[in-house]
Amino acid sequence: MNAFYILLGMVGPWQIAVIVVLVLLLFGGKKIPELMKGLGGGIKEFKKATQEEDDDENKKVEDKK
Numbered sequence: 001m002n003a004f005y006i007l008l009g010m011v012g013p014w015q016i017a018v019i020v021v022l023v024l025l026l027f028g029g030k031k032i033p034e035l036m037k038g039l040g041g042g043i044k045e046f047k048k049a050t051q052e053e054d055d056d057e058n059k060k061v062e063d064k065k
Contacts, residue, residue, distance in 0.1 A: 027035060 023032070
């Protein structure tokens with residue numbers, strides 16, 4: 001986890017601006033909302049799946065008691 005924070009410390013405002021410009025050039029302004037919608041849907045499905053997994057584990061523990 002420390003490496004993640006070190007990496008974040010190395011990314012400054014100019015690097016973020018360059019990344020944003022590159023994304024705009026690669027995908028275009030009209031494609032970005034579609035990409036973000038897909039990313040949001042993927043994150044929602046991932047959270048739902050992990051929550052269902054936790055619920056299943058809790059039921060197994062309760063059944064053993």
